[in-house]
Amino acid sequence: MTIFIPTPLRTFAGGQDAVEVNATTISEALAKLTETHPELRRHLFTAEGKLRAFVNVYFNDEDVRYLPAKEATAVTAADTLSIIPSIAGGWTN
């Protein structure tokens, strides 16, 4: 499946905007992603291994938190995961 990496996290994924992984579930896909790119781990997960509150993960166009099976949801090669962190920019900065 394809995992889309948002701009703020690309430096931790070798600059790539998308990463392909072979996985059968969402949690396996995220595990493989952070195995290949260990720097991503602390940005995505808390020390207890929970997804951080300011990072949302979407399975296709649906928030993983609202899927019946959540991160255990089965995935195919055609599915996508999108990591969407909060961004604040817009005004003066």
Added chain:
Amino acid sequence: MAPLTEPIPLPELTTDELSRYSRHLILPEVGMEGQQRLKAARVLCVGTGGLGSPLALYLAAAGIGTLGLVDFDVVDASNLQRQIIHATKDIGRKKLDSAEEKLKALNPALNVIKHDTMLSSANALEILKDYDIVADGTDNFPTRYLVNDACVLQGKPNVYGSIFRFEGQASVFATEDGPCYRCLYPEPPPPGLVPSCAEGGVLGILPGLVGVIQATEVIKLILGKGAPLIGRLLLVDALNMRFRELKLRKNPECPVCGLNPTVTELIDYQNFCGIVPEAAQDANTKNGIPQISVKELKRRMDAGEEVYLIDVREPYEYQIAQIGGKLIPQNDVPRRLAEIDRNREVIVHCRSGARSQKIAEFLMQSGYPRVTNVAGGILAWSDEIDPTVQKY
């Protein structure tokens, strides 16, 4: 959207307005009544920067009757790459005055209300109460959460836009049945983990794209036409020019718009976002990292000490200005640790002191016993030590 489209006594259009808005009037979705609704509408634009510039200009052109602007900043040369409501002659001027001038030139009938202040928990409800819709063009997490909560508490739609580098987000929050910003992100990221536009950069055109999407949503909400971005997060990727859309749901456990809200009045948003007040921070360490002022750094240099200074900015920033540090860009630090001497006091600096603080913490975690951060970075150096060091 019921309150906006309820029958209200609508203002008549003048002869001038009939000709000015003729291209709207012949659109069935706008027509005479829609244009009158726009004239009756009161929209608050929080921020007159990157997002606020196109937003305010298009709303003024479209015939919005009353436009409130909140800003306390002055125009800086580095704003002009994207904040198109301001011009070169406006550098140093209040953004509110500069924006008002352009908006009134475009549409003299527009009623501009200037709120020369920083939106805060103390004034937000008072400022918002006179408006129908709020457009959020802010640049920081505390104000985003403040705008969101104030909109939920007052039942006003929050037309949201946000940008970073080449990427943008837009949505409509806080409508009666739709989700709010906290349904999407219950908590802000800890300070320092997400870079700001000043550190990350932003394509100047991107706020134009996103701000115009916000303006479109404002107009649609007022007209009560089309499918608003409620319950949808629009993602704009300008680099690949790809637009995607994600589903947003109203979270029944949302602390502000959920079934049992715990946030029923405005809170301390700086504190909520983990931002420690300046006074408390003045103590010379931050997250265990000693902070050195530029004056103290200069004093030590002048005293002949060979300070071990590491510059963690990007090479292009180094080309603009530098103060003699060894350049190791922040993302290279983890794999270039061998180049950084563990036996010395490592003094880290960047542009503002934010990135270098993160790297200082990283070095400390990596076992460096003495790491110090230069508070204020290049900006402070330029202000307090040497103005010929170019600020950017």
